[in-house]
Amino acid sequence: MPLSEQEQRLLDEMERHLMQNDADVVSAPAGAQVLSYRNLIIGAVLVLAGLGAVIAGIALWRTNLPLGLILGVAGFAAMVGGVVLAVTPVKGGAAAPRQGRSATPSGASRQASFMDRMNERWDRRQNGDG
Incomplete structure (x- = not known):
């Protein structure tokens, strides 16, 4: 079913409005913050190492309580630090060629x-x- 003239005019008006006003939202600013591939890799390695430390801490829990507790807490801190590092954006730099057309x-x-x-x-x- 085709649009009436009034509906077509309203649609064209909304389209023009979106193109004018929302182009600012779509385009990335000059100092855009993007994720760094290097930080993602280092963060993933930290998370895996932390997970290994937590598992080792759980394994040592029965035989050596203080060492198991310290290892578990350090592993958890490493996992949290790895996630924070992986999702923290970097400003500009070499990883910033993501400016939109x-x-x-x-x-x-x-x-x-x-x-x-x-x-x-x-x-x-x-x-x-x-």
Whole structure:
């Protein structure tokens, strides 16, 4: 069922509004914070080492209570530190080439032409041309 003229105008208006106002939300700022691959790897290794220390602490619990307790607490601290390190973003640096295309004026023109093509295809479908 095709849209009425009023519905089509309302849809076009909402689309223009979203393209103008929400482009700021989509584009990444210049000082974007991204996750570092190195920090992810080191964090994962720390989590695994901490998990091993917790398991070793549990195994030593019966034979040597203080050593098992210290090893378990240290392992838990290592796991928490590894997770924090893995999910902490870094500012700029080599890991920051994630700026979106919409931050450039040419990206905005490509978006507009894409929307124009989509509108043309929609009109052709509604008219039965293909």
